[in-house]
Amino acid sequence: MTGHENTPPTRRAAPHAAGAARVKITDVAAAAGVHASTVSRVLRGTSDRRVSPDVADRIRTAAERLGYRPDVIAASLRTRSTRSIGAIVHDITDPVYPPILRGIETRLLEAGYMMVTGNTGYDPEAEAAMFEQMTSRLVDGVILGTTRLTDPVVERALAAGVPLVSVLRRTATGECSAVVNDCAAGMHALAQAIAARGHRDIAAIAAPQDLSTARERLEGLRAGLAAHGLDLHPERVVFVPRMDAEEGWRAAQTLLDRRAAPPHVIVGVNDLVAIGALQACQARGLACPSDISITGYNDIPLVDLIDPPLTTVTMDLPEIGARSADLLLTHLRDPATEPTLVRVRPELKLRASLGAAPSRP
Amino acid sequence: MTGHENTPPTRRAAPHAAGAARVKITDVAAAAGVHASTVSRVLRGTSDRRVSPDVADRIRTAAERLGYRPDVIAASLRTRSTRSIGAIVHDITDPVYPPILRGIETRLLEAGYMMVTGNTGYDPEAEAAMFEQMTSRLVDGVILGTTRLTDPVVERALAAGVPLVSVLRRTATGECSAVVNDCAAGMHALAQAIAARGHRDIAAIAAPQDLSTARERLEGLRAGLAAHGLDLHPERVVFVPRMDAEEGWRAAQTLLDRRAAPPHVIVGVNDLVAIGALQACQARGLACPSDISITGYNDIPLVDLIDPPLTTVTMDLPEIGARSADLLLTHLRDPATEPTLVRVRPELKLRASLGAAPSRP
DNA sequence: TTGTAAGCGTTATCAC
DNA sequence: GTGATAACGCTTACAA
Numbered sequence: 074m075t076g077h078e079n080t081p082p083t084r085r086a087a088p089h090a091a092g093a094a095r096v097k098i099t100d101v102a103a104a105a106g107v108h109a110s111t112v113s114r115v116l117r118g119t120s121d122r123r124v125s126p127d128v129a130d131r132i133r134t135a136a137e138r139l140g141y142r143p144d145v146i147a148a149s150l151r152t153r154s155t156r157s158i159g160a161i162v163h164d165i166t167d168p169v170y171p172p173i174l175r176g177i178e179t180r181l182l183e184a185g186y187m188m189v190t191g192n193t194g195y196d197p198e199a200e201a202a203m204f205e206q207m208t209s210r211l212v213d214g215v216i217l218g219t220t221r222l223t224d225p226v227v228e229r230a231l232a233a234g235v236p237l238v239s240v241l242r243r244t245a246t247g248e249c250s251a252v253v254n255d256c257a258a259g260m261h262a263l264a265q266a267i268a269a270r271g272h273r274d275i276a277a278i279a280a281p282q283d284l285s286t287a288r289e290r291l292e293g294l295r296a297g298l299a300a301h302g303l304d305l306h307p308e309r310v311v312f313v314p315r316m317d318a319e320e321g322w323r324a325a326q327t328l329l330d331r332r333a334a335p336p337h338v339i340v341g342v343n344d345l346v347a348i349g350a351l352q353a354c355q356a357r358g359l360a361c362p363s364d365i366s367i368t369g370y371n372d373i374p375l376v377d378l379i380d381p382p383l384t385t386v387t388m389d390l391p392e393i394g395a396r397s398a399d400l401l402l403t404h405l406r407d408p409a410t411e412p413t414l415v416r417v418r419p420e421l422k423l424r425a426s427l428g429a430a431p432s433r434p
Numbered sequence: 435m436t437g438h439e440n441t442p443p444t445r446r447a448a449p450h451a452a453g454a455a456r457v458k459i460t461d462v463a464a465a466a467g468v469h470a471s472t473v474s475r476v477l478r479g480t481s482d483r484r485v486s487p488d489v490a491d492r493i494r495t496a497a498e499r500l501g502y503r504p505d506v507i508a509a510s511l512r513t514r515s516t517r518s519i520g521a522i523v524h525d526i527t528d529p530v531y532p533p534i535l536r537g538i539e540t541r542l543l544e545a546g547y548m549m550v551t552g553n554t555g556y557d558p559e560a561e562a563a564m565f566e567q568m569t570s571r572l573v574d575g576v577i578l579g580t581t582r583l584t585d586p587v588v589e590r591a592l593a594a595g596v597p598l599v600s601v602l603r604r605t606a607t608g609e610c611s612a613v614v615n616d617c618a619a620g621m622h623a624l625a626q627a628i629a630a631r632g633h634r635d636i637a638a639i640a641a642p643q644d645l646s647t648a649r650e651r652l653e654g655l656r657a658g659l660a661a662h663g664l665d666l667h668p669e670r671v672v673f674v675p676r677m678d679a680e681e682g683w684r685a686a687q688t689l690l691d692r693r694a695a696p697p698h699v700i701v702g703v704n705d706l707v708a709i710g711a712l713q714a715c716q717a718r719g720l721a722c723p724s725d726i727s728i729t730g731y732n733d734i735p736l737v738d739l740i741d742p743p744l745t746t747v748t749m750d751l752p753e754i755g756a757r758s759a760d761l762l763l764t765h766l767r768d769p770a771t772e773p774t775l776v777r778v779r780p781e782l783k784l785r786a787s788l789g790a791a792p793s794r795p
Numbered sequence: 796t797t798g799t800a801a802g803c804g805t806t807a808t809c810a811c
Numbered sequence: 812g813t814g815a816t817a818a819c820g821c822t823t824a825c826a827a
Contacts, residue, residue, distance in 0.1 A: 098820065098821065099821095107797075108797070108799080109820090109822090110797080110798065110821095110822075110823075111796090111798075114822090114823090117821095123796070124797075128797080143820085143821075144819085144820050145570045145571055145572050145821095146511050146516060146571045146821095147803090147821045149803090149821090150511050150802095150803045150804070150805090150822095155507060164536070165526075165532045165539075166532040166533050166536050170532075171529075175525070175527050178551070178552070178553055179553075187567060188551060189518070189549065189551075190551045191548070191549070192536060192540075205503065207548070209503050210506055210507045210508075210804095211506050348736070352739075374529065376736065378712075378713075378736075378740040379740050380739065380740065380741035458805085459804065459806095469815075470804090470805080470806090470814090471805095471807090471814065471815075471816090472812085472813055472814075475806090475812095475813085478805095478806080484812070485813080486813090504804085504805075505803090505805070506805095508819090509805050510805090511803085511818095511819045511820070511821090512804085513806070513819090
């Protein structure tokens with residue numbers, strides 16, 4: 074992993090950009106014997122004004138022959154639209170994001186937009202910086218996957234009139250459009266399954282409550298458990314700063330250290346955390362699910378194949394991405410569109426990591 | 435994936451101009467009592483001409499007070515640089531790509547560049563279309579993760595003088611810079627481990643040979659096996675069109691159908707394919723590794739936790755991404771830079787999915 | 796139906 | 812040191 078070797082050169086073909094000057098719209102116009110504006114009208118397909126078919130043909134032929142491709146930057150300067158949008162996420166290596174981004178991109182391409190992506194690593198300052206960068210007229214709108222319940226970036230977007238859709242998470246007041254998973258519903262279903270298996274001592278690894286997902290999952294779990302006469306003792310809840318496996322491991326250690334007896338179940342705020350917790354338990358000699366049950370959320374790839382297969386909650390991430398793109402495109406088309414909240418219903422995936430309650434006290 | 439040309443112009447979007455007109459450089463100039471060009475000099479920090487400190491201060495204060503942020507599009511039109519680069523991959527939901535993209539983005543942000551991403555779904559036409567879109571002056575250069583051994587996109591980039599670096603894969607002739615994993619080395623190590631465990635009947639699930647990764651892995655495997663007196667019978671090789679789990683499943687079925695006895699080992703071209711094969715074997719009642727061994731490549735997240743843990747080859751993907759970004763930035767700074775090939779050495783990860791040869795014939 | 800001309804906001808290149 | 816001016820390549824009222 075450390076040993077790199079640089080192989081020197083084959084020979085370079087031609088010098089660089091210095092070469093062929095870009096063919097521009099006036100070149101096409103000259104070749105077709107018309108004015109640049111006519112070329113623009115034809116190639117852009119503006120329907121308000123028609124051009125005669127033969128002129129149009131001549132222009133298209135010339136453009137083709139010269140290999141003309143419009144300079145999108147120049148066009149953007151004039152039209153005030155870059156036909157690209159920004160997507161900001163915490164960490165693209167969190168498996169929950171790629172399917173969402175894929176869904177977004179697919180829909181955007183259909184609409185002729187490009188996608189600019191940015192990772193912020195859970196750093197609010199990086200979130201703000203990324204947003205500023207993107208909205209220096211680089212993008213027409215933003216899809217925000219880092220949204221906090223009260224989010225400075227969202228406020229900034231609102232103040233600056235930047236079209237913005239929140240994906241996966243939402244703000245407290247719903248002043249911007251969002252496409253989210255119904256976390257409460259997912260957690261209710263999970264709580265029901267936990268109660269049905271006779272578990273009484275429930276623990277949770279929760280995440281910062283300024284993210285709607287984290288908050289709704291914790292509250293949903295509490296409410297769901299309460300419906301079956303169960304609760305979460307404060308000693309049985311640990312908060313992690315980031316929702317990854319390493320933090321999950323650490324949190325599980327904390328949980329197990331707090332009391333002599335391990336809990337019956339550890340409910341992870343997401344799959345990565347649950348996997349970290351699972352490893353921590355196994356490292357301490359606790360077998361899952363016979364000694365302890367563990368659950369996650371998101372159903373990321375391969376959690377159905379680990380040992381034991383992880384009980385989790387699944388959702389249609391590409392669909393969530395696609396719908397957020399749709400929503401943003403709607404806002405772009407009509408800035409007066411009211412903020413909308415789209416909830417996508419999740420589905421419980423029962424697997425072996427959630428077993429029957431152990432016969433311990 | 436192909437039809438993303440023009441959408442009928444619904445209504446000229448008035449991108450984020452909800453109300454407040456953007457403050458522009460002339461506003462700052464007026465507020466500071468200087469000319470716009472002076473503002474530009476100060477804010478941009480061009481060192482060729484010095485501005486008196488108090489004027490500079492006045493300008494910075496005014497800019498701050500007015501909340502001025504330069505219009506990057508307008509600047510790009512003038513400077514001919516957008517300070518963003520494009521990253522093209524087959525499929526961002528393939529876990530091999532996110533760490534690479536993360537490495538690329540980190541390095542780019544440090545250098546003040548943004549990243550535009552695009553997925554092509556293994557479709558050469560989509561690759562070409564994406565490249566054209568991006569290089570309509572939207573990006574200064576491209577990092578290509580879809581590179582084929584002879585690649586029209588690379589040729590196009592060369593002809594058009596678009597700075598381009600290939601990541602993960604490379605072309606046959608090495609006419610463009612590339613940062614790759616040393617697949618042959620990885621496969622040699624794997625072949626050695628296979629031979630050492632007494633396996634004789636080796637099968638492979640290979641991928642299209644127009645990708646350097648696929649070709650080098652297959653050839654590396656062949657060479658590695660040959661070094662131990664083993665070979666790959668043609669009946670024991672299946673090619674998949676895409677390197678995902680579904681195709682791996684299908685390919686394994688094909689392999690198992692071809693002969694009465696299953697092979698001792700199935701070597702997957704990557705982890706996803708190996709996982710699909712593993713599931714297919716298990717579905718047919720073959721236990722891994724007691725009845726059959728299976729190996730992958732890439733060491734994607736969680737393959738160490740599945741049942742059985744997957745033997746695979748790992749590499750430093752963020753490093754590969756970062757180095758490709760470095761290389762592109764170098765080409766951007768000095769277009770005369772010679773094409774360079776960087777090889778990153780991989781490391782074998784021996785896990786339970788590779789066991790001893792079964793005692794069958 | 797097509798041409799004319801005025802920008803879009805910034806920066807490079809001159810003057811002064 | 813600072814200001815004036817002319818692009819950068821394209822789009823779009825408006826004129827013809």
